[in-house]
Amino acid sequence: MAADRLTLGVAARLSRYLQVLTQSKKMGKSSISSQAISEYTGVNPTQIRRDLSGFGKFGKRGVGYDIDALIDEVRKILRTSGTHNIALFGAGNLGQAIAGSSVFGDHGFRISAIFDVDEAKVGTMVGDIPIRHYSELAESVASEDIMVGVLAIPAEVAQRVADDLVAAGVKIIFNYSDALLSVPSDVTVHTSSPAVELLYALYFYLS
Amino acid sequence: MAADRLTLGVAARLSRYLQVLTQSKKMGKSSISSQAISEYTGVNPTQIRRDLSGFGKFGKRGVGYDIDALIDEVRKILRTSGTHNIALFGAGNLGQAIAGSSVFGDHGFRISAIFDVDEAKVGTMVGDIPIRHYSELAESVASEDIMVGVLAIPAEVAQRVADDLVAAGVKIIFNYSDALLSVPSDVTVHTSSPAVELLYALYFYLS
Numbered sequence: 140m141a142a143d144r145l146t147l148g149v150a151a152r153l154s155r156y157l158q159v160l161t162q163s164k165k166m167g168k169s170s171i172s173s174q175a176i177s178e179y180t181g182v183n184p185t186q187i188r189r190d191l192s193g194f195g196k197f198g199k200r201g202v203g204y205d206i207d208a209l210i211d212e213v214r215k216i217l218r219t220s221g222t223h224n225i226a227l228f229g230a231g232n233l234g235q236a237i238a239g240s241s242v243f244g245d246h247g248f249r250i251s252a253i254f255d256v257d258e259a260k261v262g263t264m265v266g267d268i269p270i271r272h273y274s275e276l277a278e279s280v281a282s283e284d285i286m287v288g289v290l291a292i293p294a295e296v297a298q299r300v301a302d303d304l305v306a307a308g309v310k311i312i313f314n315y316s317d318a319l320l321s322v323p324s325d326v327t328v329h330t331s332s333p334a335v336e337l338l339y340a341l342y343f344y345l346s
Numbered sequence: 347m348a349a350d351r352l353t354l355g356v357a358a359r360l361s362r363y364l365q366v367l368t369q370s371k372k373m374g375k376s377s378i379s380s381q382a383i384s385e386y387t388g389v390n391p392t393q394i395r396r397d398l399s400g401f402g403k404f405g406k407r408g409v410g411y412d413i414d415a416l417i418d419e420v421r422k423i424l425r426t427s428g429t430h431n432i433a434l435f436g437a438g439n440l441g442q443a444i445a446g447s448s449v450f451g452d453h454g455f456r457i458s459a460i461f462d463v464d465e466a467k468v469g470t471m472v473g474d475i476p477i478r479h480y481s482e483l484a485e486s487v488a489s490e491d492i493m494v495g496v497l498a499i500p501a502e503v504a505q506r507v508a509d510d511l512v513a514a515g516v517k518i519i520f521n522y523s524d525a526l527l528s529v530p531s532d533v534t535v536h537t538s539s540p541a542v543e544l545l546y547a548l549y550f551y552l553s
Contacts, residue, residue: 233443246541
């Protein structure tokens, strides 16, 4: 598969197109122009048309791209069709907000387990997902083919959970805490950083 | 000021360095090497040293950069020293998680107001921030010099709040909902998209 692997840039742009397509579909739209995708992603329309025509997708003049068909195609190209299981750590306000939203579900991620250490929470449900005790982590990862760990926990315990996830074989971690996580080089950590994006926007606004 | 404006790339990298520096400081460190900054940002160490030496900052061999001094300097360069006021919309689970965390505070953003339309919540506090009624939006933005609106609200109402923020003069919006927001070209919208980052990571993991 290495030969037809996408470049970093193409994969990043396709992911961003996919987000806009998914959002547009939820808002009831059935087609979208390259101009509209451009407005929401900042990628110029010519680049968008080139990326998509490279995969055999052409928008109709005056109509645009069929959203359903394009979502299917982009997910196939990104090889992320199907469902991927997530384990969510922390059933506090943030964890509950994540579990109650469709932010991951819309993109084929399923929260299959929520872990907490608070005995009062363990055994209760967030929506239709039961909260399990943290001690079940390794077993759950193995039995449910969990690909991603999402950390909605305090910074002080984030490294410990990351270590346990790595030991259980998870290769992708999404970190909502502000801990700096040390992981082996074959593990990818994404850290949520809204303030950094704001600083960046602010700089261009102020200068 | 236009002449000494940073390029997009430099400003983006400095913002990322700043995040790592702030996190490291919180974890009790006082110095950091370019190699360590590289591990957490993915920017190569040579580029990091070049960026920082361009602003007169040089790490000491075997010790690295003084974190406090570098944070001050980067914030000065980014012209984001001082405090910038945020208005947060939505006092649900997500809004409360944001208000209770230091994710914005660590970078000089202060949540000066939380707005909701739920009469049962208006007048109560989240930490030390009172929840106000949405109808006070325009007045608060003007009287408190609010620079940024953060949307922790359902997608169905996000465009309306964005419109009201734009009308009140706010130029930067951070959108946690999955609505696609239409704003004038002088307004910047950042949309939180953890699932998109995960898809991207997953692609490289699976292929």
